[in-house]
Amino acid sequence: xxxxxxxxxxxxxxxxxxxxxxxxxxxxxxxxxxxxxxxxxxxxxxxxxxxxxxxxxxxxxxxxxxxxxxxxxxxxxxxxxxxxxxxxxxxxxxxxxxxxxxxxxxxxxxxxxxxxxxxxxxxxxxxxxxxxxxxxxxxxxxxxxxxxxxxxxxxxxxxxxxxxxxxxxxxxxxxxxxxxxxxxxxxxxxxxxxxxxxxxxxxxxxxxxxxxxxxxxxxxxxxxxxxxxxxxxxxxxxxxxxxxxxxxxxxxxxxxxxxxxxxxxxxxxxxxxxxxxxxxxxxxxxxxxxxxxxxxxxxxxxxxxxxxxxxxxxxxxxxxxxxxxxxxxxxxxxxxxxxxxxxxxxxxxxxxxxxxxxxxxxxxxxx
Amino acid sequence: xxxxxxxxxxxxxxxxxxxxxxxxxxxxxxxxxxxxxxxxxxxxxxxxxxxxxxxxxxxxxxxxxxxxxxxxxxxxxxxxxxxxxxxxxxxxxxxxxxxxxxxxxxxxxxxxxxxxxxxxxxxxxxxxxxxxxxxxxxxxxxxxxxxxxxxxxxxxxxxxxxxxxxxxxxxxxxxxxxxxxxxxxxxxxxxxxxxxxxxxxxxxxxxxxxxxxxxxxxxxxxxxxxxxxxxxxxxxxxxxxxxxxxxxxxxxxxxxxxxxxxxxxxxxxxxxxxxxxxxxxxxxxxxxxxxxxxxxxxxxxxxxxxxxxxxxxxxxxxxxxxxxxxxxxxxxxxxxxxxxxxxxxxxxxxxxxxxxxxxxxxxxxxxxxxxxxxxxxxxxxxxxxxxxxxxxxxxxxxxxxxxxxx
Numbered sequence: 191x192x193x194x195x196x197x198x199x200x201x202x203x204x205x206x207x208x209x210x211x212x213x214x215x216x217x218x219x220x221x222x223x224x225x226x227x228x229x230x231x232x233x234x235x236x237x238x239x240x241x242x243x244x245x246x247x248x249x250x251x252x253x254x255x256x257x258x259x260x261x262x263x264x265x266x267x268x269x270x271x272x273x274x275x276x277x278x279x280x281x282x283x284x285x286x287x288x289x290x291x292x293x294x295x296x297x298x299x300x301x302x303x304x305x306x307x308x309x310x311x312x313x314x315x316x317x318x319x320x321x322x323x324x325x326x327x328x329x330x331x332x333x334x335x336x337x338x339x340x341x342x343x344x345x346x347x348x349x350x351x352x353x354x355x356x357x358x359x360x361x362x363x364x365x366x367x368x369x370x371x372x373x374x375x376x377x378x379x380x381x382x383x384x385x386x387x388x389x390x391x392x393x394x395x396x397x398x399x400x401x402x403x404x405x406x407x408x409x410x411x412x413x414x415x416x417x418x419x420x421x422x423x424x425x426x427x428x429x430x431x432x433x434x435x436x437x438x439x440x441x442x443x444x445x446x447x448x449x450x451x452x453x454x455x456x457x458x459x460x461x462x463x464x465x466x467x468x469x470x471x472x473x474x475x476x477x478x479x480x481x482x483x484x485x486x487x488x489x490x491x492x493x494x495x496x497x498x499x500x501x502x503x504x505x506x507x508x509x510x511x512x513x514x515x516x517x518x519x520x521x522x523x524x525x526x527x528x529x530x531x532x533x534x535x536x537x538x539x540x541x542x543x544x545x546x547x548x549x550x551x552x553x554x555x556x557x
Numbered sequence: 558x559x560x561x562x563x564x565x566x567x568x569x570x571x572x573x574x575x576x577x578x579x580x581x582x583x584x585x586x587x588x589x590x591x592x593x594x595x596x597x598x599x600x601x602x603x604x605x606x607x608x609x610x611x612x613x614x615x616x617x618x619x620x621x622x623x624x625x626x627x628x629x630x631x632x633x634x635x636x637x638x639x640x641x642x643x644x645x646x647x648x649x650x651x652x653x654x655x656x657x658x659x660x661x662x663x664x665x666x667x668x669x670x671x672x673x674x675x676x677x678x679x680x681x682x683x684x685x686x687x688x689x690x691x692x693x694x695x696x697x698x699x700x701x702x703x704x705x706x707x708x709x710x711x712x713x714x715x716x717x718x719x720x721x722x723x724x725x726x727x728x729x730x731x732x733x734x735x736x737x738x739x740x741x742x743x744x745x746x747x748x749x750x751x752x753x754x755x756x757x758x759x760x761x762x763x764x765x766x767x768x769x770x771x772x773x774x775x776x777x778x779x780x781x782x783x784x785x786x787x788x789x790x791x792x793x794x795x796x797x798x799x800x801x802x803x804x805x806x807x808x809x810x811x812x813x814x815x816x817x818x819x820x821x822x823x824x825x826x827x828x829x830x831x832x833x834x835x836x837x838x839x840x841x842x843x844x845x846x847x848x849x850x851x852x853x854x855x856x857x858x859x860x861x862x863x864x865x866x867x868x869x870x871x872x873x874x875x876x877x878x879x880x881x882x883x884x885x886x887x888x889x890x891x892x893x894x895x896x897x898x899x900x901x902x903x904x905x906x907x908x909x910x911x912x913x914x915x916x917x918x919x920x921x922x923x924x925x926x927x928x929x930x931x932x933x934x935x936x937x938x939x940x941x942x943x944x945x946x947x948x949x950x951x952x953x954x955x956x957x958x959x960x961x962x963x
Contacts, residue, residue: 262925290651290669361804366911411828412911426805538666545927546662546736552919553738555911556745 222251227279229256235494240487283537289323294464297324305503306485326462328497331523336430338448349455363431366412368551375402439496453528496521603934617707634683645672661702667693714935750898757845765849787843802827828910845890852886
């Protein structure tokens with residue numbers, strides 16, 4: 191009997207604490223949203239570019255978490271029914287796949303704001319920039335970059351130069367993944383832009399891509415995270431490397447690195463924000479997606495990092511870098527002088543062949 | 558008279574037994590929930606996958622009677638068209654398409670595109686409509702793949718994990734050469750783990766002996782030197798090796814400065830197998846030193862002195878008196894290091910480059926990127942069998958009861 195009373199007391203107080211905690215949690219969640227993004231310079235640009243203004247205008251607090259892409263964490267949350275991510279910044283291929291697999295909530299394109307000139311969102315965005323689970327917001331690009339201070343007198347200016355060890359001896363950085371690398375190899379081997387994926391679709395074409403990669407294989411340093419290539423270039427670990435253009439831009443203007451981007455053969459990709467299926471904050475999440483998809487938010491993001499807006503009407507809004515005041519236009523992957531030798535990433539081809547390519551790529555690496 | 562003690566024990570035994578059982582119950586529940594259940598789930602996943610079977614029951618039912626040589630008849634096309642549309646409505650189509658695509662690359666877009674466009678098709682003939690949308694529907698291979706993906710229970714993932722596949726006739730053949738990757742990686746993982754274990758033993762044994770027989774004060778200091786890295790984050794230790802070993806790193810700079818190598822002859826010590834070996838050996842070394850130390854510190858020093866005073870050489874007294882007594886520690890250390898090494902993942906990912914990747918990196922890829930959890934589970938299952946096999950082997954050869962973990 192002596193034991194019973196304190197036990198009961200403890201139980202009761204536990205329940206009170208639990209109730210208070212859960213109540214507090216529910217109350218807090220009404221005004222907050224968890225936004226998962228790529229971290230580093232890009233996440234910082236999102237915060238400065240539009241998230242701060244979103245918080246001020248809507249009163250919704252945005253908590254930022256980092257991830258490295260992919261659908262695994264979203265799938266785990268949705269499968270178990272414990273969804274704690276609300277909105278996720280993702281690449282187009284994952285958006286489409288996540289949508290197909292029921293991991294993302296459907297978003298009607300007509301819910302999005304009209305363009306800066308009043309055109310409906312469905313017409314303002316490019317056709318392949320609209321998915322059933324939301325619109326895309328940015329264009330980003332994988333380019334190759336060299337360090338001007340270490341390259342010597344002749345400078346590389348085409349994707350073929352990346353594979354030319356005689357003219358430009360030294361190690362090269364590439365992402366450890368078949369994506370982009372196979373395309374790059376074919377472009378360097380002289381395949382025209384519009385035939386790259388058709389060539390990859392054939393056994394002979396695929397063999398050709400791997401043979402081209404073979405020619406520089408022992409000189410490649412592989413990277414995985416987007417922050418690595420600028421570091422390797424600055425350290426002199428490589429003479430040139432593939433990289434995301436936004437990261438290189440930041441190294442150029444904020445760290446004064448003598449990096450030069452070669453836009454020839456850049457591989458253009460798009461990204462957007464998806465809403466995780468089953469989120470308890472759907473209303474707020476929808477507001478966020480709509481806000482980030484406005485032309486102004488896209489253009490503001492472009493004042494902090496060199497990723498172009500996906501909306502046509504936002505292109506004219508691109509202005510200067512917020513911190514240094516330089517004109518952003520020449521640094522954008524879609525600006526006219528950069529885009530004419532760009533390859534658009536064929537996400538459908540990759541969602542069909544991604545797994546098989548990865549097996550082949552890993553086999554090739556291990557040989 | 559006999560009845561009384563029996564009754565007594567009968568009454569008292571459950572008491573402490575039950576209490577003991579209750580005391581370990583939380584641990585058992587914890588192990589069950591966090592270890593055994595996920596393990597069982599993983600093993601089930603590797604052979605059981607009902608997604609396609611649940612989404613296309615009618616089509617698969619009809620395909621059972623199909624001969625597999627000619628294109629199936631109109632009724633099957635009709636059944637599939639209906640079920641694809643329904644699957645698209647239920648939002649399961651992506652999962653279905655992904656699974657069929659794993660049997661044959663390229664079918665993912667065939668399925669999703671067909672389902673998208675079938676919405677506009679009012680009625681048959683369905684074969685024409687579907688072949689018009691995607692040419693894949695005019696090939697028997699597509700239907701074979703569909704039928705294979707429809708099995709609820711399958712050994713496909715285990716075959717795949719061993720670089721095998723079924724040919725259209727149903728017999729097991731090897732994968733084409735440019736897709737054989739997993740056996741190479743299993744083999745490499747085994748060799749690296751053995752190599753790292755050997756290195757750890759060679760380096761760890763003298764260190765443990767030095768600590769065990771040093772005066773207390775110095776032993777304490779040495780032990781701290783072993784423990785500090787042990788307590789330091791794995792990531793920090795691995796990245797420190799990058800700083801030391803990279804092309805423009807501390808070690809290479811020093812060699813160039815000393816004139817050992819020229820500036821253009823810098824050694825490639827990281828992002829390859831060397832890097833993996835060095836970093837993994839360093840990270841796992843404490844797991845060898847600590848059990849060895851605990852065993853060695855219990856061996857009286859007078860024994861070796863006695864052996865030597867009785868005429869044994871230094872080598873004889875070590876090999877015949879000291880070494881046999883350290884075997885339980887050697888066994889424990891080796892087993893610990895080996896089992897940890899075989900599942901190692903972060904270190905090879907960071908410093909392994911292209912040639913230093915291990916099987917666990919592939920498992921991580923299938924868990925995180927390709928979402929092919931069945932294949933990841935099959936790879937994990939094979940790894941589990943390997944480790945269990947080695948454990949049994951160890952038990953037979955050394956005896957598990959002789960193991961001392963410290």
